[in-house]
Amino acid sequence: MDQITESFKIPPAFNNSPGPRGLELLRIGMKFQNDALNAQTGLHTKFGDFVVCPWPNRFSVFTFSPSAIRHVLKDNQNNYIKGREYNEMRPILGEGLLTSEGELWRRQRRTMAKEFHQPRLDIYKDTIVEEAQALVRDWQDKSTLDVTGGLTDFTFKVAGRIFFGNNLAEDSEGTKTALDIETHRANERMRRAVNFPRSFPTPENIKGQRAVKHLQSVVDHVLAKGIAEDNILARLSSYRDSEGEAMKPSLIRDEVMTLLLAGHETTSTGLMWTLYLLAKNPKWQSEIIADESGQVARACFLEALRIFPPIPVIARLTKEPDTLDGHHIPANTSIVLSQWVTHRDERFWPKPLEFRPERFLDCQLKYNQDGTFFPFALGARACIGEAMAMLEAEIALVTLLKEYSFSLAGGFEPKPNHHVTLRSGNGMLLDIKKRL
Ligand code: HEM
Numbered sequence: 001m002d003q004i005t006e007s008f009k010i011p012p013a014f015n016n017s018p019g020p021r022g023l024e025l026l027r028i029g030m031k032f033q034n035d036a037l038n039a040q041t042g043l044h045t046k047f048g049d050f051v052v053c054p055w056p057n058r059f060s061v062f063t064f065s066p067s068a069i070r071h072v073l074k075d076n077q078n079n080y081i082k083g084r085e086y087n088e089m090r091p092i093l094g095e096g097l098l099t100s101e102g103e104l105w106r107r108q109r110r111t112m113a114k115e116f117h118q119p120r121l122d123i124y125k126d127t128i129v130e131e132a133q134a135l136v137r138d139w140q141d142k143s144t145l146d147v148t149g150g151l152t153d154f155t156f157k158v159a160g161r162i163f164f165g166n167n168l169a170e171d172s173e174g175t176k177t178a179l180d181i182e183t184h185r186a187n188e189r190m191r192r193a194v195n196f197p198r199s200f201p202t203p204e205n206i207k208g209q210r211a212v213k214h215l216q217s218v219v220d221h222v223l224a225k226g227i228a229e230d231n232i233l234a235r236l237s238s239y240r241d242s243e244g245e246a247m248k249p250s251l252i253r254d255e256v257m258t259l260l261l262a263g264h265e266t267t268s269t270g271l272m273w274t275l276y277l278l279a280k281n282p283k284w285q286s287e288i289i290a291d292e293s294g295q296v297a298r299a300c301f302l303e304a305l306r307i308f309p310p311i312p313v314i315a316r317l318t319k320e321p322d323t324l325d326g327h328h329i330p331a332n333t334s335i336v337l338s339q340w341v342t343h344r345d346e347r348f349w350p351k352p353l354e355f356r357p358e359r360f361l362d363c364q365l366k367y368n369q370d371g372t373f374f375p376f377a378l379g380a381r382a383c384i385g386e387a388m389a390m391l392e393a394e395i396a397l398v399t400l401l402k403e404y405s406f407s408l409a410g411g412f413e414p415k416p417n418h419h420v421t422l423r424s425g426n427g428m429l430l431d432i433k434k435r436l
Pocket residue numbers: 097098099109258259262263264266267270305309310311314315374375376377380381382383384385386388389
C-alpha cells in the first residue's frame with residue numbers, strides 16, 4: 001500500500017499544478033487505455049494548456065500551448081530527448097534516426113539528409129508516378145472499397161523501391177506483415193501500464209521476436225548478395241565518412257528499417273484521411289483537378305494532416321530542469337505534445353473541424369514554424385521525409401482524382417484510433433466512380 005501511495009506522490013515542483021488527482025486520475029487513466037485521443041481533448045478542456053498527470057508508474061506533463069511546443073521542439077531542443085515510449089521501437093529500429101540520440105544521431109542525420117534533398121526527390125518522382133498509376137489500375141473494377149489497404153500498398157511499394165530497389169519485391173508481403181506485427185506489439189506495450197519483459201515468452205513476444213528476426217534477415221540477405229542497383233540501401237553501404245570509415249552493417253539495417261517504418265504508414269494514413277475529407281467536400285476534388293500546379297492537392301493534404309495528424313502525439317523527456325510557460329519542470333520529466341489537441345484548438349484554427357484547405361493555400365511556409373501546426377514536428381528532429389511525403393501526396397491525389405470521384409459509402413463514419421499512427425478502427429469505406 002505504501003508503494004502505491006508513494007507512486008501517486010507528486011514531485012514538490014508540481015504540488016499546485018492543474019491536473020486530475022485521485023479517482024478522477026484513475027478514470028482518465030482508463031479512458032486513455034481505450035480512447036486516448038478524446039482523453040487528451042478532455043484534459044485540455046478541463047485543465048487548460050498545462051496538465052500534470054501523476055500516473056502510478058510515471059507522471060506526464062501535457063503541454064498544449066504553441067509557445068511550449070516551440071520551446072520543447074526548437075528553442076531548447078537540446079534539453080529534450082526521446083522518451084521511454086521510443087524504447088519500445090528499438091527492437092526493429094535499433095540506433096536508426098528515429099531512436100538514436102547525441103553525436104550518433106547528428107552524424108546519421110547529416111548522412112541521411114542527402115537522400116531527401118531536391119535532386120534525389122526528382123529521381124524518386126518517376127517511381128511514385130508509376131506506383132500511383134498502378135493503384136489507379138487496381139481500383140478500376142471497384143465501386144465501393146476500403147481504401148486503407150490500397151493506400152498502404154502504394155506507400156509501401158514506393159518506400160520499398162526507393163530504399164531497397166527491386167530487392168524487396170519478392171518478399172514485400174512478408175516484410176509488411178512483419179512490420180505490422182512488431183508495430184502492433186510496440187503499440188500495445190506503450191498503452192499498457194505494466195508489461196512482461198520483452199524476452200519473456202508470451203505469445204505476443206514470441207510473435208514479435210519472429211517478426212524482428214524476419215525483418216533483420218531481409219536486410220542482411222540483400223546486403224550479403226550485394227546490391228547492383230542505385231538506391232538508398234546501396235548508397236549507405238558504399239558510404240565512407242571523412243576518415244574513410246564505412247557504416248556498420250547493423251546501423252545500415254537500422255536506418256533502412258527506420259525509413260521503411262517511418263516512411264510508409266504515416267503517408268498512407270495521411271492520404272486515407274485526405275480522401276475521407278475530400279469525399280465529404282467534393283468541391284475540393286474538382287479544385288484539385290483544375291489546378292495545374294499541384295498546390296491545391298498539397299493544401300488539401302496539409303489540411304487533412306491538421307484535422308487528422310498521422311502522428312497525433314510526440315513525447316519527450318527533460319535532461320535538465322527547465323521552465324515551460326512559467327511552470328518549473330524537473331529533470332527526467334515526460335512531456336507530451338499533442339498535435340491532435342493543438343491542431344483542433346479554435347484559438348488558432350477558427351471552426352477547427354471544418355475542412356478548409358484555403359488555410360494552407362497562401363501560407364505554405366508559415367505552417368511549419370509557429371507551434372500551432374506540427375504534423376512533421378519542428379526543429380532539428382523534424383521529419384526528414386517531409387518533402388518526400390508531400391511529393392507522394394500530391395502525385396497520388398492528382399493521379400487518383402483525375403481518374404475517379406470519391407464519396408462516403410452510405411452511412412459510413414470512421415472511428416479514429418491512435419495506434420502509433422492515427423488509423424481508423426473500422427477502415428475507410430468510400431464509393432468510387434470513374435470520371436467520364
Ligand atoms: C505524412 C507523412 C509523415 C508524417 C506525418 C511524419 C511525421 C513525423 C514526425 C511527427 C516525426 C517526429 C517524431 C518525433 O520526434 O517523435 C517524424 C520523424 C521522422 N520521419 Fe516522418 N512523417 C511522415 C513521412 C515520412 C517519410 C515519407 C519518411 C521517410 C522517407 C519519414 C521518416 C522519418 C524519420 C527518419 C524521422 C526521424 C527524424 C529524426 O529524428 O532525425 N517520415 N516524422
